[in-house]
Amino acid sequence: MNCTLLENANLAQYCSMKTGGNAKYVALPKNEEELIYAISFFHRCNEKYVVVGNCSNLLFTDDGFDGGVIILTAMRGISFKDGIITANCGESLSALAKCALDNGVTGMEFCYGIPGTVGGAIYMNAGAYGGEICQCFIKGRFLDESLNIVTLSNEELDFSYRNSLLQRKNLLFLSGEFKGESGDKAAIRARMDELMSARKSKQPLEYPSCGSTFKRPPNNFAGALIEQCGLKGYTIGGAQVSEKHAGFVINIGNATSADVLNLMDYVTATVLEKTGVKLEPEIRVIR
Ligand SMILES: Cc1cc2nc3c(=O)[nH]c(=O)nc-3n(C[C@H](O)[C@H](O)[C@H](O)COP(=O)(O)OP(=O)(O)OC[C@H]3O[C@@H](n4cnc5c(N)ncnc54)[C@H](O)[C@@H]3O)c2cc1C
Numbered sequence: 001m002n003c004t005l006l007e008n009a010n011l012a013q014y015c016s017m018k019t020g021g022n023a024k025y026v027a028l029p030k031n032e033e034e035l036i037y038a039i040s041f042f043h044r045c046n047e048k049y050v051v052v053g054n055c056s057n058l059l060f061t062d063d064g065f066d067g068g069v070i071i072l073t074a075m076r077g078i079s080f081k082d083g084i085i086t087a088n089c090g091e092s093l094s095a096l097a098k099c100a101l102d103n104g105v106t107g108m109e110f111c112y113g114i115p116g117t118v119g120g121a122i123y124m125n126a127g128a129y130g131g132e133i134c135q136c137f138i139k140g141r142f143l144d145e146s147l148n149i150v151t152l153s154n155e156e157l158d159f160s161y162r163n164s165l166l167q168r169k170n171l172l173f174l175s176g177e178f179k180g181e182s183g184d185k186a187a188i189r190a191r192m193d194e195l196m197s198a199r200k201s202k203q204p205l206e207y208p209s210c211g212s213t214f215k216r217p218p219n220n221f222a223g224a225l226i227e228q229c230g231l232k233g234y235t236i237g238g239a240q241v242s243e244k245h246a247g248f249v250i251n252i253g254n255a256t257s258a259d260v261l262n263l264m265d266y267v268t269a270t271v272l273e274k275t276g277v278k279l280e281p282e283i284r285v286i287r
Contacts, residue, residue, distance in 0.1 A: 003027055003034035004074075005041070011064055014071060016056040016115060018208040019257040021064025030074045032174055036147055042068040050286055051172055053090065053117030057124060057210050058284045059257045065286065072119055077175075080105075084138070085178045089119030093126065093133075096178065097192060106183025107136050109191040113199045115211075119173045123166040124282075125159045129195055134159035140176030149174065162215055162282055204242040207250035213264060214247065214279040222279055223247030226267055229274045236263040261285065 005027050011020035024047065027038035035051075042049040048067035052058060055071070075090030080103045087096055097112035110131030111121070120126070121133040122140065139153045150171075158165045166173065199205065214222035226232070226246040234241045238255030241263065242248040249263055268279050 003029045003038050003041075005038070009069075011055075011060045011069065014052075014055045014069075015058065015060065016054070016208055017059055017210050017255070017257070017260060018251050019062070019255055019260060020060030021062045021257075023060070023065040023067070023069040025068040027068055027070045028074050029070065029072065032075075032143075035070065035072070035075065035172075035174075036143070038068065038070050039143075039147065042070075052286075053120030053123075054092070054115060056115040057120060057282065058286055059210065059260060060286050061261075062257050063287075073117060083179060083182070086175060087118045087178060088175045089117060089173050091118045092116070093118060093121055100178075100180055101185060101188045101192065104182055104185050104188070105180040106188050106191075107131070107180025108178065109188060109195060112192040113196050118176065122157070122173045122176065123164060124162055125164045127162075129198070132159070134164070136178045136180050138177040138179050141174045143172040143174055145170045202245055204244040204248050204250050207242070207252060208255075209242070209248045209250045210283045212247045212282050213249045213267075215282045217277050217279065220277060221247070225271050225275050225277055225279070229267075229270050231267055231270060234263070234266070236266065239263040241267060257285075 007025055009023050009026040011023050012018050029035040029038050049070055051070045053072050072090040075088050077088035078091045078095055078099050079086050080099055085099050093111040093114045093116055096118055097108045100108040110128045114126055126133050137154050139151055142150050142152055144150055223246040231241045232246045233243050237259030238251055238253040239259035240250055240252045242250045249260055272278050
């Protein structure tokens with residue numbers, strides 16, 4: 001067994017916000033055998049652990065994580081057969097979109113440019129521009145708390161807006177099957193390019209962030225409400241409400257996770273006071 005295990009590893013290097021303290025251990029499994037080995041190791045050592053993807057939607061606090069962080073980005077692998085794409089948990093969403101393009105499958109263009117893994121997308125029910133991962137997910141293999149592999153269908157995952165069963169049950173997504181409709185490759189490519197241009201022109205991709213900080217409130221947009229409250233550019237330490245897109249909190253320098261969390265609290269309180277809308281964070285905080 002050869003699962004890479006780092007001790008006292010800095011978490012900021014893995015996180016898209018580029019903040020967070022150190023983890024006692026970071027494990028980087030390359031396959032399911034190594035993942036099970038890493039989990040068993042943490043069980044044996046009586047260490048708590050958390051399993052993450054590309055850390056593009058989460059913050060570790062500045063105290064770091066007193067246990068094991070299992071990062072799944074090396075668990076890649078994607079294939080296409082009989083109209084179905086099978087992807088492993090650590091594969092990127094952009095690779096899923098590219099595999100669909102290569103095989104003339106439409107319906108996954110929205111995944112292009114979301115910087116997470118397929119596993120993180122199933123956990124979050126990631127989506128953009130009218131698409132959501134639940135629209136193309138058929139079924140997946142999951143690891144339960146007793147380290148048994150179970151198969152769950154789309155219906156069993158109980159997807160809703162930025163939510164799935166995984167947020168309520170201790171289940172790890174290992175791999176899954178995805179399906180779209182057959183489509184014209186040139187049209188699929190054009191849609192992917194269009195969505196990427198929209199991202200580049202509207203989102204502050206030049207700064208570290210976790211994407212949209214808050215979920216979309218019913219019949220509204222978090223960014224519009226934040227802008228309406230005059231918070232564009234509001235800064236605490238190295239964390240700032242982006243001038244380009246108020247829905248993003250960005251790291252403009254040496255932000256700490258505390259800066260980001262304090263800014264999120266300030267924005268939530270101000271928006272509630274001025275508009276009556278209670279914003280819910282989309283970013284997950286791991287303590
Ligand atoms: C610039 C930018 C743009 C973004 N745009 C979008 C967008 O358009 N739409 C959108 O939905 N999101 C967007 N995001 C947020 C983020 O990319 C998505 O939420 C993505 O799905 C998270 O995937 P991840 O692998 O990074 O998950 P992580 O951030 O690593 O983890 C998120 C959660 O999922 C859990 N998790 C991860 N992998 C697994 C697994 N295999 N099994 C069980 N649980 C798991 C983790 O424990 C954690 O609680 C954006 C982020 C950035 C930085």
